[in-house]
Amino acid sequence: MIRLKNEEQINGIRRSCKLLGAMYRELIPLVKPGVRTIDLDQWVRNWIKKAGGRPVFLGQGPRSRPYPAALCVSINNEVIHGIPSKRMIREGDLVSLDCGIDLAGFVSDQALSIEMGKVSGEVHSLNVNTRECLYKGIAAAKAGDRLLQISRAVEGHALSGNYGVVHEFCGHGVGLALHEDPQVPNYPHGPNPRLAGGMVIAIEPMINLGTGDVEILEDGWTVVTADDKVSAHWEHTIAIFRDHTEILTEPLEEYV
Secondary structure, eight states: OBOOOOHHHHHHHHHHHHHHHHHHHHHGGGOOTTOBHHHHHHHHHHHHHHTTOEETTTTOSOTTSOOOOSEEEEETTEEEOOOOOSOBOOTTOEEEEEEEEEETTEEEEEEEEEEOSSOOHHHHHHHHHHHHHHHHHHHTOOTTSBTHHHHHHHHHHHHHTTOEEOOSOOEEEOSSSSSEEEEEOSSSOSOOOBOOTTEEEEEOOEEESSOSOEEEOTTSSOEEETTOOOEEEOBEEEEEOSSOEEEOSOOOGGGO
16 A cells, blocks of 8 residues: 655655665765675664664564664675675775655655776766666656656666666665665566555665676675676655656765
8 A cells, every 4th residue: 555645644654764865965075995794783783873863774674583683784796775784885886875764753865876986887877877766867857657668768878878767676765764666677567556645765776787687695685786786876866746746865965
């Protein structure tokens, strides 16, 4: 069931999104070669706690294997859900960060991919294309249109660069919980509801340098490309109104 949000709820989600943006602006300069990803996660936990929020990713998933961190750090061939560890970031890596905050019951979600120093030209082009896919999808998110218009916009732009589009994972409704209906795939597939004022969704292209096929590692979380090639991930939380669409999370390109 798609939960339409009222003005008060959207205001609460917007505040959560602004807090997430403030966190990212301080976190991004810390993401550099020689830093352990587990130290980034600890920093995020401390920041969110001091700000009065809750790291919404921590403890998500099945009770038998809940997600153990506040931050997803996915590097190079890791698509999403990379678990922070003692692994050090290296020059030339593409580092995807994904995080969400629960602020008084209102949930934000945002991801971006950061190039560590000089990356290869093909990796840079992939990252640029994936970010463009996100904004193509947002531009297609208009009240009265159908949800799969977003999917067509994302897939079309990715395929224009001959990139692989991940099918197994997708965007989603968000705001009162981390994952709500509807699913927002990055290719046209599945239910195609009409977009309506009050919908809050996370659009998140996951685009690969090679095939769109993925695998899940033995940790039960980390998703990697099947051909070991690099993947990029960008995400915004947006709200759809009858007469316009608003990006609730902060544009962060100038900090990357």
